[in-house]
Structure formats: C-alpha cells, structure tokens
Amino acid sequence: MSVNIMLYKITLVVYIAATILFLIDVLLRRTSLGNYARGTLLIGLLVHTATLATRYAEVGQTPVANLHEALSFFAWMLIGSYLLIDLRYRLDSLGVMVCPLAVIMLLAGGVIFYEVPHQNPMLDSWWFPVHVTLAFAGYAVFTLAFLVGIMYLLQERMLKTKSFSGLYYRLPSLDILDIINYRCLSFGFPLMTMAIITGAVWANQAWGGYWRWDPKETSALVTWFLYAALLHGRLNVGWRGRRAAIVAIIGFIFLIFSLFGVNLMLSDEHSFDAFKSLR
Amino acid sequence: MNILVVGLSHKTAPVHIRERVAFAPTAMQEPLHQLLTLPSIAETVVVSTCNRVEIYATSRDTESAVAQIRRFLAEFHNIEPDELNPHLYDYTGGEAIHHLFRVASSLDSMIVGEPQILGQIKTAYGYATEFKTVGLILNRFLHKAFSVAKRVRTETEIASNAVSVSFAAVELARKIFGQLENKTVMLIGAGEMCELAARHFVNNGVTNVLVTNRTFARAEKLALEFSGRPVLFENFADHLDQVDIVLASTGAPDFVLEHATLEAVIKKRRNRPMFLIDIAVPRDIDPRINDIDNIYLYDVDDLQEVIQANMKERQKEAKKAEILVLAEVDQFHQWLGTxxxxxxxxxxxxxxxxxxxxxxxxxxxxxxxxxxxxxxxxxxxxxxxxxxxxxxxxxxxxxxxxxxxxxxxxxxxxxxFDLAPPEPVADQKASLEEFNDQAIKESQVQWPKK
Structure with missing residues (x-):
C-alpha cells in the first residue's frame, strides 16, 4: 500500500470519527462534544492535506485529473471552507451535514480506482491548478450555501406553521442562516467568475480559442448567471431569507449537474478519465 | 450512620397543608435546634419552600428517627398526626440520596428545570451551618447535591427552553433575529402581559422601544419607563418600517393592523423580517398577515403551543438527567458506606x-x-x-x-492512610463560594399570589 493510499484511509477514518462526534453532539444534544468534533475534523483536514501532497508527488501533476482525485479535492475544499465559516459562527448543525458529505465523497472516491491518470500534455500547464482550485473552492462554498439554504427553509417552515419538531431546537436562527447564505455567495461568486476566466485563458493556450460552447462551459455559464441574479437580487432588490435560500438550492443543483452530470452524459475535454473507461 | 429524609411536597400535599407545615425563613434556629435534641438524630437540614417542606437528617437508627421527625412536624405546627401523616413521605439511605439529588436538580419540581429550588436548598443549608446543625455527612451530602445540580444544568438542556409566555416570545425572536441588540420593539396598547414581555425584550438586549396608545398620556408614561419614545396612535403605522418586533394588546374590537398595511411595510423594509406578537383577545392583528413572506405572527394560542413543545423538550432532557443523577447516587452511597x-x-x-x-x-x-x-x-x-x-x-x-x-x-x-475509594470532594470549595453570592438573593420563599 502506498503512503498516499494509507493517508487516504486515515483521512476517511478521522472524518468518520468527526461525523460520529457531531451526530452525538447534535442529535443527543451533548453540546460539550462540539469542540472535540471540530478538533477531530481539523486533524482530518491536516491528514487530508498530506494525502493530497503525497498524491501530487506520486502523480507529478495537480491531483484533480480523474474522478477519484476530484472527489477527494472537493471534500478537502468543503471541510476547509466549513471550518473557516465555523470559526466565526459555531454551527454544529452545519457540521453534522458537512462531515457525512465528505465521508461519502471519500468512500465513493475510494471505491473508484486509486490508479494514476494518464499524463495528459494538456494538463501540463500552470493554468490547470489555478483553474481547478478556484473552481472547486467555488463549488465547496456553494455547497455550504445549499446546505444552509435547506436549513433555512426547514426552520422558516416551522416558525411559520408553528409546529415545532426536535429540529427547531437544533437549528440556528434564521438571521445567521441568511447571513451565511450571503457570505457564501459573496465568496463563491468571485471564485466562480475567476474560475471561468482562467479556464478561458487556459483553453486559449491549449486549443487556441477562449470559448467553445462545450456542454460543461455552457452549463457553468448558466449556473454563473443564476448566482449573478441572486447576488443582484440580494444587493439591489432586497431579496433575502426564503427566496435567497431557494435560489441557492437551485443554483447548487445546476452546479452539481455541471460538475458531474455533464461528464456522465457527454464526452469532452472536461470529462474525467474515469468515466471514459467506464463506458 | 445513615441519611434519611421526611417531608411533603406539591406532589403529596395540597397547598392548605403545605402552608401550615412551612417554616418561617426568619425563624429557623428554633426548629433546627429542637430537631437536634431528638434522641436519634445526629445532624439535620430543613428545606422549606412553598412547594415542599423536607427535613434531612443523619441517624444510626433510621426507623426511630423517621418516627421522631414525623411526630416533631405535627407537634411543632400543631397539626393532628392523623391529618398530617398521609401527606408525608420518608426515604432512607440510597433513596434519600436519590431524592435530594433529584430535588436539587429540579427534576421533582412542579415545573421541571426551574432554577429557584437550588437556591432555596442552598439557603436551607446556610441556616443549618449558621446554627451548627450539620456535620461531616450532611456537609458532604449537600455540597454533592449542589454539584450534581450544576452538572445536570450544564450537561443537559433541561432549563434552556422557556415555559412562560413572555420568555417564549423572547426565544422565538432569537430564533428569527439571532441577536436582539439594536432591534426595535413597538408596544401597541398597554396590557400588563405586553408590558411584561417588553421588559423581557429590553432585558435581553433590545435597545429601542416605541409605545403607542389611544390615550397619548399613557403612551408617554409607559415610554418613560422603558426610556423609549411615545408615538401618536393615529399614525403609528408610519413608524412600523423601523420596527422589528410588535407587541399588540389593545382592547379594540377590530383589527388594528391590516394585511395591506403590513404588505407595504415589509416592502419598505426590503424584506427585513418582522415578528408580530398579538396578545389581545379579540385579536389585534389580521391572522392572514402570517402569510406574508418574512413576517412571523404569533397569537396567544401559538405561544402556548410553543410552551407545550418546550415542556416536552424538557421532559426529554429530564430523562438524560435522571441517568446522570443515578450514577452520582451510587458514588455517594459508596462513600457513605466507607x-x-x-x-x-x-x-x-x-x-x-x-x-x-x-x-x-x-x-x-x-x-x-x-x-x-x-x-x-x-x-x-x-x-x-x-x-x-x-x-x-x-x-x-x-x-x-x-x-x-x-x-x-x-x-x-x-x-x-489512603484507605478511601475516590471521594466526592472536588467541587466543595466552588459550590461554597457560589453559595455565598447567590443563596440569599435567589431563594427568598415566595408564596403564590392569591
């Protein structure tokens, strides 16, 4: 077993431990466990960072070239951005959703091949790491916006209909959820914008054209417009709360489609090698 | 030496018995000293609140000690033993330990999780130490009870959800607004309930208060109390766009706030949420307003339902607390055995x-x-x-x-000689200090208003 695979497995185990701690913290309301869960998650993130570093050393290129690597990188960004937001807002109820998500991603990534992707001369460019890092950071932040949006809708429903389940006591206030929705948007949107721009520059270098309307580019652009509309609505029209939450959820569905769906259904330069070999 | 308790509580005795058996908080020396002269009793603490009267004691002969305390209670308060005895319960050993730990943790209270009982027990212990009726065992016992109660409080959410209308309103506001600092409350009308709720809001961080009333002089008077601002009743709706929380309790027969008014207001507020509380009967606020996005309207019945939900949540937490208490009882019982x-x-x-x-x-x-x-x-x-x-x-x-x-x-x-198993002494100092600060403040015996 290579060092990389071993570290990958350790990361997975630590994330599972953090998930269990968060579950006990939130479901059984042992709130004193929250900080242990955070600590565990931080350790997991550090091990995960080491995993990615060894992967980089083994493969010799930024490790986001196949689905296994993409899932791992996504999970890493997701946990990282959650911990950043959590620094300020202390949201155990978000942690309990984010952690299992990362676990699922790593499990899925672990089932699919660890093998090293083909060396693709196209990926041998400085624009590649910049483009994927920006893109995945954006994905991660928008995933948080999606989760927070769901939490908002649940909490809002209970406050409106005045029927309170155990969830009511565990979810944070509407105000905080709405603020985080906005924060995610105000970080995620510039990240996504820059990802698209760097992608275009890179494409120009590789193929001599900025934009080719391949399905990935098209769906990313649609998603971008959706988030742009949300940002505009928030800043200029006074959208907030329920509406902002709903748009963030729809945006995420588009995002997931452009991240995985397009690759599953269509073949183009953005597809992961993994899927090619599946077909 | 064994621990025992004889007493009665709201669960076993109606108020007309409880009030006759209660000890005056200003004259505790006499009963404490009389108890100590009973032949079978070595140490004693008397807890007396409006919901319970309990005498804790240590004795080598628990059976006769129980009988002596029962007789003492009847004689001291001039009640026929036959009238009093059916209401009295007694526990010894582990059961007595379990009982005090539950009482101190507010698991035996009328409203589970209410905080006063702990302060009242601390005061009772204060009298016992002042008149020197406690020795080693009851000292440890009471301190242990305080630390168990503290654990229950910090490790479960037993006391975290409101069980009164005005606190429930504050908690709901917290779920909507997060923080209440810099929020504005408007009182429409001046019902007693409204005033109480407003006071809770101010105590919990609300800074701006607007008051409106059909009689402007009353609005002015009430505004002065909250260092707020009186507003003319004729055009109070013009101020609504600055208001986050509305407390309405006028005697008006019709709606004071109409759907169309609020629709315009929320637009002007750019959808910043509003929390409307309608305490009036007949209602002041059109219930259809709850359908407007970002407005949350609660009437008295809604708030009652919140309280019911909170009560259920407390019951769940109480189950957790019971497990915690049982473990502590075992530990203390072991120490007693040594x-x-x-x-x-x-x-x-x-x-x-x-x-x-x-x-x-x-x-x-x-x-x-x-x-x-x-x-x-x-x-x-x-x-x-x-x-x-x-x-x-x-x-x-x-x-x-x-x-x-x-x-x-x-x-x-x-x-x-290092013979003892681990002992429950760790929290003694802390709980004593706390006792000095809080006991007197928290625990004045309050009888319910008649």
Whole structure:
C-alpha cells in the first residue's frame, strides 16, 4: 500500500470519527462534544492535506485529473471552507451535514480506482491548478450555501406553521442562516467568475480559442448567471431569507449537474478519465 | 450512620397543608435546634419552600428517627398526626440520596428545570451551618447535591427552553433575529402581559422601544419607563418600517393592523423580517398577515403551543438527567458506606500488615544466613510494633461509635492512610463560594399570589 493510499484511509477514518462526534453532539444534544468534533475534523483536514501532497508527488501533476482525485479535492475544499465559516459562527448543525458529505465523497472516491491518470500534455500547464482550485473552492462554498439554504427553509417552515419538531431546537436562527447564505455567495461568486476566466485563458493556450460552447462551459455559464441574479437580487432588490435560500438550492443543483452530470452524459475535454473507461 | 429524609411536597400535599407545615425563613434556629435534641438524630437540614417542606437528617437508627421527625412536624405546627401523616413521605439511605439529588436538580419540581429550588436548598443549608446543625455527612451530602445540580444544568438542556409566555416570545425572536441588540420593539396598547414581555425584550438586549396608545398620556408614561419614545396612535403605522418586533394588546374590537398595511411595510423594509406578537383577545392583528413572506405572527394560542413543545423538550432532557443523577447516587452511597467503623479498622489493619510483610521480606532477603529462630523473632517484633502503634487509634474508633465525631475520625483515618475509594470532594470549595453570592438573593420563599 502506498503512503498516499494509507493517508487516504486515515483521512476517511478521522472524518468518520468527526461525523460520529457531531451526530452525538447534535442529535443527543451533548453540546460539550462540539469542540472535540471540530478538533477531530481539523486533524482530518491536516491528514487530508498530506494525502493530497503525497498524491501530487506520486502523480507529478495537480491531483484533480480523474474522478477519484476530484472527489477527494472537493471534500478537502468543503471541510476547509466549513471550518473557516465555523470559526466565526459555531454551527454544529452545519457540521453534522458537512462531515457525512465528505465521508461519502471519500468512500465513493475510494471505491473508484486509486490508479494514476494518464499524463495528459494538456494538463501540463500552470493554468490547470489555478483553474481547478478556484473552481472547486467555488463549488465547496456553494455547497455550504445549499446546505444552509435547506436549513433555512426547514426552520422558516416551522416558525411559520408553528409546529415545532426536535429540529427547531437544533437549528440556528434564521438571521445567521441568511447571513451565511450571503457570505457564501459573496465568496463563491468571485471564485466562480475567476474560475471561468482562467479556464478561458487556459483553453486559449491549449486549443487556441477562449470559448467553445462545450456542454460543461455552457452549463457553468448558466449556473454563473443564476448566482449573478441572486447576488443582484440580494444587493439591489432586497431579496433575502426564503427566496435567497431557494435560489441557492437551485443554483447548487445546476452546479452539481455541471460538475458531474455533464461528464456522465457527454464526452469532452472536461470529462474525467474515469468515466471514459467506464463506458 | 445513615441519611434519611421526611417531608411533603406539591406532589403529596395540597397547598392548605403545605402552608401550615412551612417554616418561617426568619425563624429557623428554633426548629433546627429542637430537631437536634431528638434522641436519634445526629445532624439535620430543613428545606422549606412553598412547594415542599423536607427535613434531612443523619441517624444510626433510621426507623426511630423517621418516627421522631414525623411526630416533631405535627407537634411543632400543631397539626393532628392523623391529618398530617398521609401527606408525608420518608426515604432512607440510597433513596434519600436519590431524592435530594433529584430535588436539587429540579427534576421533582412542579415545573421541571426551574432554577429557584437550588437556591432555596442552598439557603436551607446556610441556616443549618449558621446554627451548627450539620456535620461531616450532611456537609458532604449537600455540597454533592449542589454539584450534581450544576452538572445536570450544564450537561443537559433541561432549563434552556422557556415555559412562560413572555420568555417564549423572547426565544422565538432569537430564533428569527439571532441577536436582539439594536432591534426595535413597538408596544401597541398597554396590557400588563405586553408590558411584561417588553421588559423581557429590553432585558435581553433590545435597545429601542416605541409605545403607542389611544390615550397619548399613557403612551408617554409607559415610554418613560422603558426610556423609549411615545408615538401618536393615529399614525403609528408610519413608524412600523423601523420596527422589528410588535407587541399588540389593545382592547379594540377590530383589527388594528391590516394585511395591506403590513404588505407595504415589509416592502419598505426590503424584506427585513418582522415578528408580530398579538396578545389581545379579540385579536389585534389580521391572522392572514402570517402569510406574508418574512413576517412571523404569533397569537396567544401559538405561544402556548410553543410552551407545550418546550415542556416536552424538557421532559426529554429530564430523562438524560435522571441517568446522570443515578450514577452520582451510587458514588455517594459508596462513600457513605466507607464511614462504617468496623470495615475501616479492618482496612487500617490490613494496610499496616501489608506494609510490615513487604518490609520484613525485603530485609530478610538480604540476610540469608539467619536461622529460623531469628526470622521468627523479627516477625514477632514487627507485629508487636504495629499492634502497639495501632492500639490507641483503634480503641478510639471503637468507642466513638454513637457520636457524630466518629464520622470525622473514620473519614480522617481513611484519608490519612489512603484507605478511601475516590471521594466526592472536588467541587466543595466552588459550590461554597457560589453559595455565598447567590443563596440569599435567589431563594427568598415566595408564596403564590392569591
């Protein structure tokens, strides 16, 4: 077993431990466990960072070239951005959703091949790491916006209909959820914008054209417009709360489609090698 | 020595019995001293609140102690024993420990999780220490009860959800707005309930208060109380766009706030959320307003439902607390068991015997040339040293058996010679300090208003 695979497995185990701690913290309301869960998650993130570093050393290129690597990188960004937001807002109820998500991603990534992707001369460019890092950071932040949006809708429903389940006591206030929705948007949107721009520059270098309307580019652009509309609505029209939450959820569905769906259904330069070999 | 409790509570006695049996908080010396003169009682603490009267004591003969306390309660309060006895309960040993831990943790309270009972027990303990009716066991017992109560409070959410209308309103506002700082409350009308709720909001961080009333003078008066601003009733709606929380309780027969008004207001507020509380009957606010996005309208019934939900949540937390309490009861019961004289003497002797054996073996192994005779002499000599050294302490322990000082000796011997299992002493100092600060403030006995 290579060092990389071993570290990958350790990361997975630590994330599972953090998930269990968060579950006990939130479901059984042992709130004193929250900080242990955070600590565990931080350790997991550090091990995960080491995993990615060894992967980089083994493969010799930024490790986001196949689905296994993409899932791992996504999970890493997701946990990282959650911990950043959590620094300020202390949201155990978000942690309990984010952690299992990362676990699922790593499990899925672990089932699919660890093998090293083909060396693709196209990926041998400085624009590649910049483009994927920006893109995945954006994905991660928008995933948080999606989760927070769901939490908002649940909490809002209970406050409106005045029927309170155990969830009511565990979810944070509407105000905080709405603020985080906005924060995610105000970080995620510039990240996504820059990802698209760097992608275009890179494409120009590789193929001599900025934009080719391949399905990935098209769906990313649609998603971008959706988030742009949300940002505009928030800043200029006074959208907030329920509406902002709903748009963030729809945006995420588009995002997931452009991240995985397009690759599953269509073949183009953005597809992961993994899927090619599946077909 | 064993622990026991005799008493009655809201669960066993109606108020007309409880009020006759209650002890006046200003005259505790007399009953405490009388209790101590009872032949079977070594130490005592009297807890007396409007919901319970309980006498905790230690005794070597719990059966007669219980009978004596029952008689004392009837005689002291001039009640026929036949009238009083059906309402009294008594527990001894582990059950008594369990009872106090539950009471102090507010698991036995009328409203589970209410915080006053702990302060009241602290005050009761304060009187007992002041009049010197407690010794080692009750000291430890009460301190342990305080620390158990504290654990229950911090490790469960038993007291975290409001069970009164005005607190429930504040909590709902927190779920909507997060923080209440810099929020604005408007009072429409001046009902008593409205005023109380407004006070809770101000205590929880709300900074701006607007008051409107059909009689402007009353609005002015109330605004002064909250250092807020009075607003003319004729055009109070013009101010609504600055208001986050509305408390309405006018005597008006029709709606004071209409759907169309609020629709315009929320647009002007750019959808910043509003929380409307309608305490009036008949209602002041059109219930259809709840359908507007970002407005949350609650009437009295809605708030009652929130309280019901909170009560259920407290019951769930109470189950967690019961488990926690049981573990603590076991631990304390164990410690109490170590205070028996005979096992202590046995433990002391075997400890010394072990030391003697180890040391003799160590020495003899270095002098292998010694004959059997010499070896026997060394064994005999060391045994004699130990017996002589232990003679007096053991005699004292044996003789003291009916005295409260005995517990002190036994405990000291166990501590000095490291005979005791882990003991519940860690939190003593902290809870004593807390006692000094809070006890008197928290725990004045309050009878319900008639």
């Amino acid at each position: 205070l028996d004289v005979v096992p202590t003497i046995v433990a002391l002797r075997s400890k010394f015997e072990q030391i003697r054996k180890d040391e003799v073996a160590k020495t003899l192994s270095r002098f292998e040339a010694l004959g059997t005779k010499e070896r026997k002499a060394i064994e005999a000599m060391t045994s004699a040293i130990i017996n002589k050294a232990l003679h007096h302490p053991v005699t004292v322990l044996k003789q003291c058996s009916d005295d409260t000082s005995c517990d002190v000796y036994v405990d000291a011997v166990r501590t000095l």
